[in-house]
Amino acid sequence: MSSLSLPSPEHRAKIIEKFTELIDAIEAHPAWSPPNPHKGLFHVWDYVNRSRYIMTELDHIRDGEPVRYPEQIPQQDIGVPGRSGPDAAAESFVDVCGRSATVNEMIANPKLLTMIGLPQVDYGNDIASRSQAVVDVLKQAI
Structure with missing residues (x-):
């Protein structure tokens, strides 16, 4: 993969799947007790959820289409709002x-x-182990 390209759609699906598995594991943790889960656990869960969301919007960013929650994507929230194209997606x-x-x-x-x-x-x-699986599948993409 060059520095300004995205992984294949198939590989992105694998990445999203690994994020989902990590989110499921976090939500199964004994300290995950809504409405007041452990603050450290919630912070990681939020970070992972946002990362998964960004992965689902890469095609829209690349193709110049609107994203559902632009404020959740740092490159959509700073600099030029609504920035799109292959470089922005990368x-x-x-x-x-x-x-x-x-x-x-x-x-x-x-x-x-x-x-x-x-x-x-x-x-x-x-x-x-699920967090490491996310990192491993991302490494395969770059």
Whole structure:
């Protein structure tokens, strides 16, 4: 993949699937008890959900079509609002890759949560392995 292209639609579907599996694992965690889930768990869940959402909008960004929630996509929210085209889509994908690496690091080292003012949580092996699976499938795309 060149620096300004997207993974194939099939590979993007795999990435979205891995995000969904990670979200399911987070929601199955014992500390996930709506309406007040653990704050550290919720922060990671929100980050992962937003990353999955960005993945679902890459075609729209690339093709210049409107996205459903532009405020949820950093490249749509800063600089030139509604920015589109292949470069904008590629930048959004790169953002997803960075976000995923950050989440994976927070899950592997929960002490990092305290650096952003959140309480630590033991994510457990299921969440950790699913987070690593997201990173692995993203690495295959680049």
